[in-house]
Amino acid sequence: MTVQTEQMPKSLAGLPGRLLSLDRAAVLRWLRRRLAAIVPPLVMLVLLLGLWELLCRGGHAPLPPPSQVIHDTWDLISDPFFDNGGTDKGLFWQIAASLTRVAQGFLISAVVGISLGVLIGQSSLAFRGLDPIFQVLRTVPPLAWLPLSLAAFQAATPSAIFVIAITSVWPIILNTAVGIRNIPQDYRNVARVLRLSGPEFFFKIMLPASVPFMFTGLRIGIGLSWLAIVAAEMLIGGVGIGFFIWDAWNSSLISEIIVALIAVGIVGYILDRLIGALGDLVAGNVKS
Amino acid sequence: MSSYLSIEQVGVSFDTERGPYVALRDVNLKVARGEYISIIGHSGCGKSTLLNLVAGLLRTTTGAILLEDREVSEPGPERAVVFQNHSLLPWLSVYDNVKLAVDKVHGKTRSRAERRDWVLHNLALVGMSHAIERKPGEISGGMKQRVGIARALSMEPKVLLLDEPFGALDALTRAQLQDKVMEIQTRLGNTVIMITHDVDEAVLLSDRIVMMTNGPAATIGEILTVDLPRPRNRLTLADNPTYVKARAAVMEFLYARHAINKVEAA
Numbered sequence: 001m002t003v004q005t006e007q008m009p010k011s012l013a014g015l016p017g018r019l020l021s022l023d024r025a026a027v028l029r030w031l032r033r034r035l036a037a038i039v040p041p042l043v044m045l046v047l048l049l050g051l052w053e054l055l056c057r058g059g060h061a062p063l064p065p066p067s068q069v070i071h072d073t074w075d076l077i078s079d080p081f082f083d084n085g086g087t088d089k090g091l092f093w094q095i096a097a098s099l100t101r102v103a104q105g106f107l108i109s110a111v112v113g114i115s116l117g118v119l120i121g122q123s124s125l126a127f128r129g130l131d132p133i134f135q136v137l138r139t140v141p142p143l144a145w146l147p148l149s150l151a152a153f154q155a156a157t158p159s160a161i162f163v164i165a166i167t168s169v170w171p172i173i174l175n176t177a178v179g180i181r182n183i184p185q186d187y188r189n190v191a192r193v194l195r196l197s198g199p200e201f202f203f204k205i206m207l208p209a210s211v212p213f214m215f216t217g218l219r220i221g222i223g224l225s226w227l228a229i230v231a232a233e234m235l236i237g238g239v240g241i242g243f244f245i246w247d248a249w250n251s252s253l254i255s256e257i258i259v260a261l262i263a264v265g266i267v268g269y270i271l272d273r274l275i276g277a278l279g280d281l282v283a284g285n286v287k288s
Numbered sequence: 289m290s291s292y293l294s295i296e297q298v299g300v301s302f303d304t305e306r307g308p309y310v311a312l313r314d315v316n317l318k319v320a321r322g323e324y325i326s327i328i329g330h331s332g333c334g335k336s337t338l339l340n341l342v343a344g345l346l347r348t349t350t351g352a353i354l355l356e357d358r359e360v361s362e363p364g365p366e367r368a369v370v371f372q373n374h375s376l377l378p379w380l381s382v383y384d385n386v387k388l389a390v391d392k393v394h395g396k397t398r399s400r401a402e403r404r405d406w407v408l409h410n411l412a413l414v415g416m417s418h419a420i421e422r423k424p425g426e427i428s429g430g431m432k433q434r435v436g437i438a439r440a441l442s443m444e445p446k447v448l449l450l451d452e453p454f455g456a457l458d459a460l461t462r463a464q465l466q467d468k469v470m471e472i473q474t475r476l477g478n479t480v481i482m483i484t485h486d487v488d489e490a491v492l493l494s495d496r497i498v499m500m501t502n503g504p505a506a507t508i509g510e511i512l513t514v515d516l517p518r519p520r521n522r523l524t525l526a527d528n529p530t531y532v533k534a535r536a537a538v539m540e541f542l543y544a545r546h547a548i549n550k551v552e553a554a
């Protein structure tokens with residue numbers, strides 16, 4: 001599935017040119033490839049939905065079948081933009097609120113993570129001092145940070161942002177550090193022979209050489225952020241997809257939970273692809 | 289006595305887990321301006337160490353290295369290095385790899401257009417004008433090595449340092465590049481120190497061949513002057529008595545008097 005979607009932007013980019021040249025064989029080939037990519041997951045989806053429908057039909061199952069879910073939540077699905085004040089808002093606003101927190105936390109962790117990664121990647125003293133501490137801290141589960149951050153910040157939103165940042169910072173630090181440490185000694189020697197200054201070395205050699213590693217870290221980080229925000233919001237409340245799910249559970253609106261879960265999955269997937277595509281773009285300029 | 293480049297009583301020891309390792313001891317060598325020197329010796333004897341000392345990438349433990357009577361204390365573009373595995377930056381095109389060096393070394397003294405011409409000139413010198421927009425990953429090993437040489441030449445170094453520049457190449461490419469380097473050196477009169485473990489290469493290219501003993505505590509065992517006129521032609525040299533004698537002398541040094549198995553058996 002991953003492979004198919006990675007091909008999509010490229011094929012789409014090539015399409016207009018090919019249509020202009022009216023190369024029918026190429027268009028047909030393109031269509032066939034698209035179909036080959038889209039049909040199998042679609043068939044699987046229909047099969048799974050059918051199975052679910054069969055298993056949960058008849059009112060005895062604890063979970064509603066898909067037809068029931070759509071029936072129950074049609075208002076929610078059809079209008080993601082309603083706003084009745086308080087936490088009673090459409091899915092769009094719930095997800096937007098969560099994404100805002102993730103964006104803030106992730107920005108902090110990207111800046112802090114890359115800086116610390118460069119530090120422990122460059123200085124073996126800093127590495128020896130900090131790496132064991134990082135290795136211990138990174139195993140702490142995201143939610144375990146929440147009580148501490150609530151105590152420290154005395155407010156829900158900064159605490160949630162802190163949890164995002166602290167959760168996603170470790171893979172960014174560690175991958176950046178690996179990237180920096182992997183810079184071949186030869187590149188460093190080239191820089192020394194040329195007498196590159198510190199900033200010149202950073203921008204002309206260190207950054208391009210380690211950028212693929214940084215993006216690996218950023219990509220893992222954004223995934224963890226999204227995992228953490230949903231869990232954190234369940235506890236801190238307010239507008240946000242996490243609390244929306246918790247609220248639905250408290251009101252026994254199982255269908256709403258299912259719709260929200262699907263939305264969470266899709267948004268998480270898009271975030272991952274976005275950072276991945278950005279990484280490919282940057283690394284594409286950098287590598288061969 | 290003063291000379292262009294002088295290596296005086298140089299010794300190097302590395303700190304290792306098993307205590308200090310003396311790689312070089314009592315190395316003395318004087319190099320004249322415009323001279324082509326080869327350093328030959330068995331693998332691991334300390335050739336790269338010696339070259340890195342001249343480059344300034346390593347510090348001497350004892351002794352000193354003087355270039356035009358000034359002590360070498362750090363790396364710099366006046367002692368440009370062509371590294372064993374080309375070490376081009378893979379994210380930059382061939383042109384940009386050389387441009388990085390040219391901008392840094394000549395940025396203050398030459399205009400943008402002059403620098404552009406200078407990059408192109410040096411790439412033309414090594415026969416790489418046809419591929420300036422390619423990335424290192426898209427060209428052959430021999431071409432990468434050419435670009436590495438162009439980058440080093442573009443710095444207009446006082447001393448050009450080559451660490452087994454043709455080691456990873458096939459015989460044909462190697463011969464082509466050797467001829468290219470000879471031609472460039474004859475034209476520009478560079479002072480060159482080249483590491484090699486190829487006897488024919490050493491004899492063909494050098495004014496003097498520095499033969500190193502095996503480590504630890506390696507030093508210069510013998511220096512052979514190759515008295516052959518330039519330009520040299522590999523075809524006509526093959527049965528030239530001076531060439532044959534020089535070749536035999538280096539072989540004798542490497543494989544009879546300082547054979548590697550003596551060390552490994554010890």
Ligand SMILES: Nc1ncnc2c1ncn2[C@@H]1O[C@H](COP(=O)(O)OP(=O)(O)O)[C@@H](O)[C@H]1O
Pocket residue numbers: 302303304309311329330331332333334335336337338503
């Ligand atoms: N940084 C270092 N630390 C410890 N030992 C080193 C270091 N660099 C080189 N050596 C040792 O010094 C010796 C000479 O190495 P080198 O100059 O690379 O040999 P060559 O280039 O002749 O093959 C080798 O035995 C090598 O293991």
Ligand SMILES: [Mg+2]
Pocket residue numbers: 335336337
């Ligand atoms: Mg070597």
